[in-house]
Amino acid sequence: MRHLRALCAIADTGSLHRAARELGVAQPSLSTQLKRIEHELGGRLFIRERTGCRPTPLGRVVLGRARPLVAEMRALVAEARATAAGGPRLRIGSTASRALAGWLRRLRQRPATDPALQMDVSANALLRMVADGQLDVAFVHEVEGSPLRVPDGLRTRVLVEREPQCVSLPNDHPAASRPVVRLTELAQDRWMIDPTVDGEWDAVQRMLRAAGIEPLVLHGDYHTAASLVATGEVVTVCQPTSPSRPEAAVRRIDGDPLGVRLLLAARTEEDLDSVFPELEEAYWETTLQAPAYREWLMTRGAPLFRESRGAPPAAVRRT
Known part of the structure; x- marks a missing residue:
């Protein structure tokens, strides 16, 4: 598991130096560890360039198997610690979004709510984790022209039908x-x-x-x-x-x-209902800090203010 965490850190940071700092080890030690892993697997996992490290085709295959294992171990540890501390936590997964901080802040303001967070660049990986019971909900984006593989049984709710990149x-x-x-x-x-x-x-x-x-x-x-x-x-x-x-x-x-669709996924409608309003408010809060995007929304007739909550409603669709 230590080797798998190292590979994921190198891929996520794009740099041996930053990965070593994140893992709390010396860069020469991490470099030696990577060479040992590559020797064991029989091929290079990363191409080292002036701009950083990027996975080779073999590296992408290995990372595709490693990420779920590392995520599962993290979820296991988080759940065990939460249980030992007195009860389960709300387990949230998310791809990158500036709305995330506001969403977590709002959830923490609720009584007895301290959400755990799992970040991943792969929306499909997060959806699988929700389906497998490792996460309660996942906030992900679907790139236009590349539909996500939504596992059977998951419920989704659209936050924004098309966000222009x-x-x-x-x-x-x-x-x-x-x-x-x-x-x-x-x-x-x-x-x-x-x-x-x-x-x-x-x-x-x-x-x-x-x-x-x-x-x-x-x-x-x-x-x-x-x-x-x-x-x-x-x-x-x-x-x-x-x-x-x-x-x-x-x-x-x-x-x-280029556009993406933003959606929330969970196993039940009740799970969606429990966190969607806070996500909706947090997202529209970010639009108030992005004048160009706010103007884009206004030209398309999207409301930008709602007096009672200080944020506009998103277009919601249930599937």
Whole structure:
């Protein structure tokens, strides 16, 4: 299990240095451990590049099996500790979202509620964990054109039917001077995409091909991408609620060619009802901090304020 945790940490951080820091070990020790694992499995698991580490085809196969095992062990430990402390916790899974902090804050304000959190870049992995009883609910995104594999028996509720994805680019990029960017303006830039996010690499490829461009694409996690955007090395896709920073700008893509559907999954309608209102409020709270996205919603007739709760209602659909 220690080896599997190390492999997941390297993949998630995209760097031996950051993975070693996360695991609390020295980088040379982690490098030696990785070489030992690769020798045992008979092939390289990661390609080391100047920009970091990315999984090889063998590495992706191994990670596909390792992640559920590591997640299951974490869930087992969390559940055991919670039981020993006096009772079960609300077990939440989520892909990355700026609404997550507000959602957890609201849930913790309820009596006797202290949610446990499991993050994963794979929405499909989180859905399987809900179906297997390892999680109570999962908040995930479904990339347009790449339907999620929802296990039988799960109930889902849509938070946002289509959230348009934006592009993050260096603040001194010529295209950053305008609120909307044409993809052809980014044809000469290097793009960084995380291929471990379910469906995202395929969707970005389709988007770029439809625009008639074939830019150089680097593979890496989005934490690394954010750092490289700041130094002018790459551009990358991002959520519309992502904030612009002094070194990086978030801009809409002309025509909104890339979208995701945001949904909550659980085993019962009662589980959905128990946490959906707080998620809804938290998400719309983030839109108030993203002026460009708020304007986009307004042009499409989406309400942005609700006096009684301070947030607009989302379009809800039960399946």
